[in-house]
Amino acid sequence: MQKLSGLLSVLFLFLFISTFSSAQQWSAEQQDLWKGVMAYWEAGMASDPANMLSYWDESYYGWSYENGAPGTKADVSKSFNYWFKKGKAQYYVITPARIWVNGDFGYAHYYFTMVNEGGDGTPRTERGRWTDILMKKGGKWMLVGDHGGEIKSED
Numbered sequence: 001m002q003k004l005s006g007l008l009s010v011l012f013l014f015l016f017i018s019t020f021s022s023a024q025q026w027s028a029e030q031q032d033l034w035k036g037v038m039a040y041w042e043a044g045m046a047s048d049p050a051n052m053l054s055y056w057d058e059s060y061y062g063w064s065y066e067n068g069a070p071g072t073k074a075d076v077s078k079s080f081n082y083w084f085k086k087g088k089a090q091y092y093v094i095t096p097a098r099i100w101v102n103g104d105f106g107y108a109h110y111y112f113t114m115v116n117e118g119g120d121g122t123p124r125t126e127r128g129r130w131t132d133i134l135m136k137k138g139g140k141w142m143l144v145g146d147h148g149g150e151i152k153s154e155d
Contacts, residue, residue, distance in 0.1 A: 029101040036141025037108050037132055041094055049080035057135060057142040065128075065149030087118040097129075104136040126150045 026034065040055035056073045063070040071079075092114040099108045114126045130148030134141045 026096075026099060027101070029106075030099040033099055033101050033106045033108060033134060033141055034096055036134060036136075037096075037110070038094065039141075040143065041092060045089060045092075047084070047088070049077070049084045053077055053080065055141070055143055057137065057144045059144055062143070062146035064147070087116050089114055090117045090123065091115040105134070106136075106141075107131060107133045 036055070040052050043051040043055065046052070053073070053076065056076060058073060060073040060076070061070050062076070092112060095111045097109040097111060100106055109129070109131050111129050112127070116124050116126065118124065128148060128150040131146060132143055133145035135144045136142070
């Protein structure tokens with residue numbers, strides 16, 4: 001029984017390491033798409049929401065967990081203008097789970113952790129997952145759709 005337990009432990013460790021290492025080996029196309037995702041997250045750290053919105057294509061249609069229905073780029077613009085007045089993201093980490101690219105189209109599934117500071121200076125940590133659907137236009141990855149949001153903890 002002890003040999004079986006040891007063998008299973010070694011097998012589990014091997015599967016864990018091979019899964020982890022393969023998830024970190026992105027092709028040049030996948031890396032390029034991920035750079036696009038990172039670019040609009042970084043733009044979101046600026047004080048002007050237009051910086052981030054420049055990565056949203058006019059055809060965009062996305063759906064966050066908080067909204068009852070999908071929304072357009074104009075809806076995102078209204079939301080950003082509201083939230084940027086309320087506070088500012090101070091810190092974030094995004095971690096890719098899966099990136100798929102086929103020519104000028106692709107998607108990225110990823111996890112995020114973000115710390116927002118409200119008008120009163122109180123930090124609030126938000127953790128969640130997101131899927132971004134992108135189209136390369138003029139050499140730039142543009143968001144055409146997305147879905148995701150905060151994963152609420154069940155305290």
